[in-house]
Amino acid sequence: MDLDVAVVGASLGGLSAANVLHRLGARVVVFECFCHGFHNRGGALGAVDVDLVRKIRGDVTGHRRPIKGHGHFYGDLWQYLYEGLPEGVVQFGVDVQEILDSSSDSPQLLIGDDTRRFDLIVGADGGRSTVRKYVTDQLPTYAGYTVWRGLVPMAGIDGPPSGSTTIRGVQYATLGFPCAGPPGAGDLWNCGVYMLMPVTEIEAPSRNRQVKSGMKSVPDWFVPFIRRFFGDWNAKFWQQCSDQGKVSPHPVWEFAADRVVANRIVLLGDAAHMASPRTGAGAYTAMCDSVVLGEALQKEETLGGALRRYNSSTVKRGKQLYQRSRAAAMSFAPPDCVPVSPLTLLEDALGHKLEDPPKVDSSREGKQSPVGFLARVISGPPCSSKD
Numbered sequence: 001m002d003l004d005v006a007v008v009g010a011s012l013g014g015l016s017a018a019n020v021l022h023r024l025g026a027r028v029v030v031f032e033c034f035c036h037g038f039h040n041r042g043g044a045l046g047a048v049d050v051d052l053v054r055k056i057r058g059d060v061t062g063h064r065r066p067i068k069g070h071g072h073f074y075g076d077l078w079q080y081l082y083e084g085l086p087e088g089v090v091q092f093g094v095d096v097q098e099i100l101d102s103s104s105d106s107p108q109l110l111i112g113d114d115t116r117r118f119d120l121i122v123g124a125d126g127g128r129s130t131v132r133k134y135v136t137d138q139l140p141t142y143a144g145y146t147v148w149r150g151l152v153p154m155a156g157i158d159g160p161p162s163g164s165t166t167i168r169g170v171q172y173a174t175l176g177f178p179c180a181g182p183p184g185a186g187d188l189w190n191c192g193v194y195m196l197m198p199v200t201e202i203e204a205p206s207r208n209r210q211v212k213s214g215m216k217s218v219p220d221w222f223v224p225f226i227r228r229f230f231g232d233w234n235a236k237f238w239q240q241c242s243d244q245g246k247v248s249p250h251p252v253w254e255f256a257a258d259r260v261v262a263n264r265i266v267l268l269g270d271a272a273h274m275a276s277p278r279t280g281a282g283a284y285t286a287m288c289d290s291v292v293l294g295e296a297l298q299k300e301e302t303l304g305g306a307l308r309r310y311n312s313s314t315v316k317r318g319k320q321l322y323q324r325s326r327a328a329a330m331s332f333a334p335p336d337c338v339p340v341s342p343l344t345l346l347e348d349a350l351g352h353k354l355e356d357p358p359k360v361d362s363s364r365e366g367k368q369s370p371v372g373f374l375a376r377v378i379s380g381p382p383c384s385s386k387d
């Protein structure tokens, strides 16, 4: 296939697309704004379709650890896809800023002061996509609730947390499951708290959905909130997770683009559609997009025809995913609920202000040191964080 392709973003969507296109004979280059790979980072993917992964890269044996169906560590899958590409295909530390000649048959990427022409540009640059605006004016919307995700080595920690309660018609839930950690770090508890949170208390979509630095300290209300609504046992777990692991808020963003192709620019993965982690299918759908793109290129005689086929399948699948995400939101942020801050909820339940709350701090002396990988995760990437 005589095509020069740029893929923007080297997470699961971008690497999947690059693998598929490379194996079809295209000349592919992947640009990633972080200056390192993600083999030691990220949390668990609840479910991985092993057959799909095999389709993207080939045989799943011979990897540092076998790709399995459930409780899979993001970094393992990332590494597996990365190893499917020749050296030099992925260029780290390249922040794509702009596309020039976006409506031509050979759009250019602006990278620093340089421009480069391509036959096809694939925007696999996640929820905060730079490429999206060349395809659609639509933007992700906040679903009204946030998942506080915790990752902590399992050794010595009684888990996973478990509990659900309904407050003012809204469901709050904590749950978790074991998953593999980075090599040498042992298994992890991968846990979450689903919590209604007003839009004024959350952050915009991050650059890489799975890779977020943990908070230096969780908010003062966090563990008391868990204690009040989920009991002492769960509070103890989250206290330990905060002290010895990583806790980070993931606001739930939702999106389903009406179009994912404009001329020679294509959206894929979270750039094209975003859904609640509750669907367990965001990364899965990004990988499906890559396979569909490859099949369209093989089935159609022209690039235009292939992109039209890709557009129609991806828009349809994106809307189906969005509907599943909306269904999940009916429990955690129903349309008629009043967005209330967890702190307000806690203080109302306690009947007083949270006076001189005990500081919950994961970064101070006197606490048990996180294992090596968690120290890296908590201190963020070695170059400046783009998150």
Ligand SMILES: Cc1cc2nc3c(=O)[nH]c(=O)nc-3n(C[C@H](O)[C@H](O)[C@H](O)COP(=O)(O)OP(=O)(O)OC[C@H]3O[C@@H](n4cnc5c(N)ncnc54)[C@H](O)[C@@H]3O)c2cc1C
Residues within 6 Å of the ligand: 008, 009, 010, 011, 012, 013, 014, 031, 032, 033, 034, 044, 045, 046, 047, 094, 095, 096, 097, 124, 125, 126, 127, 128, 129, 130, 147, 149, 206, 207, 208, 209, 210, 250, 268, 269, 270, 271, 277, 280, 281, 282, 283, 284, 285, 286, 386
């Ligand atoms: C808590 C949580 C749990 C989840 N659990 C699951 C699960 O169990 N199963 C599942 O299938 N999905 C799950 N997901 C969803 C999944 O993480 C995402 O859907 C998936 O990561 C999307 O992949 P992506 O490659 O499209 O985007 P991302 O993973 O967001 O990656 C985008 C990449 O593009 C790069 N980038 C951005 N802008 C630029 C630029 N201008 N120049 C160069 N590079 C750029 C970023 O650095 C990043 O590496 C979960 C998400 C969350 C938050």
